[in-house]
Amino acid sequence: MTEPNRLPMDGGRLLPWTSPDGKPCYLLASDGTGYVSRMADQIEAAQIDSAAELIEEAHHVLRTRTWTPGEIHLLAADLTASLTDVRRVAVSRGDRLPDPASLEADEMRPT
Template sequence: MINPVDSLRLLPWSSPDGKPCYLAGDGNGYVSRLADSMEVAQLSLAAELIEEARPILIRRTWAFDELHGLASELTAALVEVHRVAESRGARLPVPDDDESDGDIAPGHGDGGEPRLSADTFE
């Protein structure tokens, strides 16, 4: 028997007072599909903000208001993406002890682009 607490899903939104929201269930209901759609939208927005940020940061000449606005938007997107990562990570199956991920190159195991190095914007 599965413990219902073990199968709670962290939802991609907070309560009005800022507390995390959770959903119990098999992941096939209306709220689960709504949460999936919202996660996709949040990740898409974060990707768009990254593309906006790159030229601004590379330019190295920005107004305080421009940089402050970008930092605020990126911080909000990072909070959302972090919540999505926590939620999805909590739903991953726990690997057996004999499984190894040693053959995955750092920064390339998630199917996305390699991570940016610190000298990217220098």
């Protein structure tokens, strides 16, 4: 599955938030040390931490087997939102990895 309205990645970074109308936001031409990059790193870390806490909560709710339909619905909604955030982080980080084909070409080049 691809991100909607995904731009070709030419060094840009998919940010961990969307526009007010739900479209992905990108940071272009960044070396990763600027204010927006640092803010994005902090938000990604918070989203990953939040996901870990939510996983623990889900384990607790499911382990007790005393949930109400409303609790399960809320848990599913929270897990869906968190999974969406964490997937965006994974896509963003994956897009910034070097292309495996170019790495293989570099390894094959005589030194």
